[in-house]
Amino acid sequence: MAKYYKERVSGKIKQQPETMMIGDKKLQPESMMMSYGYDPSLSEGAIKCPIFQTSTFVFKNSEAGKAFFEIALGLREQGPKEEMGLIYSRLNNPDLEILEDRLCLWDGAELGAAFQSGMAAIATSLLTFCRPGDVLVISQPLYGGTEYLIHHYLPEFGIEVVGFPAGVPTAEIAESVRERVAGRRVPAVLSETPANPTNGLVDIEGAVELARSLAQGGERPVVMVDNTFLGPVFQHPLEHGADLVIYSATKFIGGHSDVIAGACVGRREVVEKIRTLRTFIGTAAGPWTGWLLMRSLETLKMRMTAQMKNAQYVARFLSQHPKIKHVNYLGLLSEDDPMIAVYRKQCVAPGSLISFEVEGGEKGAFQFLNALKLISLAVSLGGTESLAEHPGTMTHADIDPAERERLGITPGLARISVGVEHFEDLIADVGQALDAVGSADGKVPAAAGPEVVRAGR
Numbered sequence: 001m002a003k004y005y006k007e008r009v010s011g012k013i014k015q016q017p018e019t020m021m022i023g024d025k026k027l028q029p030e031s032m033m034m035s036y037g038y039d040p041s042l043s044e045g046a047i048k049c050p051i052f053q054t055s056t057f058v059f060k061n062s063e064a065g066k067a068f069f070e071i072a073l074g075l076r077e078q079g080p081k082e083e084m085g086l087i088y089s090r091l092n093n094p095d096l097e098i099l100e101d102r103l104c105l106w107d108g109a110e111l112g113a114a115f116q117s118g119m120a121a122i123a124t125s126l127l128t129f130c131r132p133g134d135v136l137v138i139s140q141p142l143y144g145g146t147e148y149l150i151h152h153y154l155p156e157f158g159i160e161v162v163g164f165p166a167g168v169p170t171a172e173i174a175e176s177v178r179e180r181v182a183g184r185r186v187p188a189v190l191s192e193t194p195a196n197p198t199n200g201l202v203d204i205e206g207a208v209e210l211a212r213s214l215a216q217g218g219e220r221p222v223v224m225v226d227n228t229f230l231g232p233v234f235q236h237p238l239e240h241g242a243d244l245v246i247y248s249a250t251k252f253i254g255g256h257s258d259v260i261a262g263a264c265v266g267r268r269e270v271v272e273k274i275r276t277l278r279t280f281i282g283t284a285a286g287p288w289t290g291w292l293l294m295r296s297l298e299t300l301k302m303r304m305t306a307q308m309k310n311a312q313y314v315a316r317f318l319s320q321h322p323k324i325k326h327v328n329y330l331g332l333l334s335e336d337d338p339m340i341a342v343y344r345k346q347c348v349a350p351g352s353l354i355s356f357e358v359e360g361g362e363k364g365a366f367q368f369l370n371a372l373k374l375i376s377l378a379v380s381l382g383g384t385e386s387l388a389e390h391p392g393t394m395t396h397a398d399i400d401p402a403e404r405e406r407l408g409i410t411p412g413l414a415r416i417s418v419g420v421e422h423f424e425d426l427i428a429d430v431g432q433a434l435d436a437v438g439s440a441d442g443k444v445p446a447a448a449g450p451e452v453v454r455a456g457r
């Protein structure tokens with residue numbers, strides 16, 4: 001039997017490809033989530049990696065401490081046989097190192113970094129590369145928090161932004177982006193695909209091409225993709241030329257709505273720079289967060305697959321319902337949709353986020369949301385439980401109304417993140433809540449939907 005762990009040489013990780021193989025069979029990520037990067041013999045034989053709830057690590061002797069600092073601070077190169085040890089948990093911790101190694105497997109990344117939140121991952125990544133006078137290029141809409149950071153804070157540091165809409169072929173927007181950049185330095189092209197809440201796609205290869213055309217002096221902008229919605233199971237941006245993949249690990253990776261966390265994985269030289277800034281602004285996640293996310297990664301593929309299957313049933317039900325004007329779901333893209341080719345190229349499956357236009361504008365959407373019984377009214381997504389919200393007045397309330405309309409975030413739009421419940425129960429709940437739409441008092445008419453009893457509430 002092969003050993004399924006890597007030796008951690010150097011604190012950075014020396015890849016040992018043979019540990020990921022049985023004979024000539026390369027193991028799939030889901031097979032390695034329970035063991036990869038962890039050696040039980042180093043922890044009393046415990047099958048699970050313990051929580052290394054410690055702020056600092058004891059050096060064997062002064063010479064070892066000196067050597068660790070020389071390497072960590074880049075004062076000299078690490079020797080080929082030299083082992084790097086742990087120093088202090090703001091730099092790293094076993095729960096984070098093993099988590100980062102496991103996250104890399106899904107995306108085929110060279111190096112990863114875990115953060116206290118998705119916003120910490122995004123902010124640290126942007127601050128690593130943006131400098132005064134730069135123009136950041138972004139797809140729109142982006143996650144509300146990301147938009148806020150970019151529009152309210154970065155301009156005060158002399159960093160401007162040029163946006164392009166998701167859901168439009170990049171070839172159509174490239175010229176306009178180049179015009180608005182007007183020869184200034186572009187540190188990064190950041191896209192979010194599929195976009196929230198419209199499910200509009202950005203062609204990742206197109207974004208890479210755009211970045212190439214914005215290169216200056218042989219230096220190309222870093223191509224960053226917020227892969228929270230489909231990744232890391234159903235979309236792999238690095239395979240399409242991106243340099244950095246960013247996650248809110250609060251969502252699918254954590255998957256149980258019980259932890260706030262973030263991560264990025266990608267090319268070694270890019271992630272190393274981000275990790276260095278992470279050390280000095282202190283945005284690394286703690287050991288308990290690392291442990292929770294490792295627990296979650298063991299069921300990641302099962303959860304995402306079950307949620308995606310449920311979402312297909314729910315989306316189909318919605319698309320046939322007379323009170324729904326249209327449904328944004330990747331599984332319902334039609335053959336003549338300009339985005340179908342992009343979907344086929346870069347998405348493995350349609351995921352579990354659905355947004356849809358309820359009849360009656362905001363009033364109709366609110367009547368629907370207020371009448372839900374099994375599905376909870378809450379923002380966030382990707383957890384085991386289904387959640388519904390109203391983007392126009394909640395997650396995307398900060399966007400200028402005209403801009404919101406342009407992006408397709410209409411008053412009647414509702415969003416559901418589909419969980420792991422039985423799909424028939426979800427459809428029963430959505431169906432009975434739609435019965436309330438358009439009724440005088442917003443209540444479900446007596447003879448309408450089945451009663452869904454909510455255990456424990």
Ligand SMILES: *Cc1c(COP(=O)(O)O)cnc(C)c1O
Pocket residue numbers: 117118119120143145146192196226228229247248249250251260261262
């Ligand atoms: C939630 C989310 C974020 C922010 O993550 P936090 O963990 O809440 O900080 C960033 N991007 C996307 C797409 C998200 O859904």
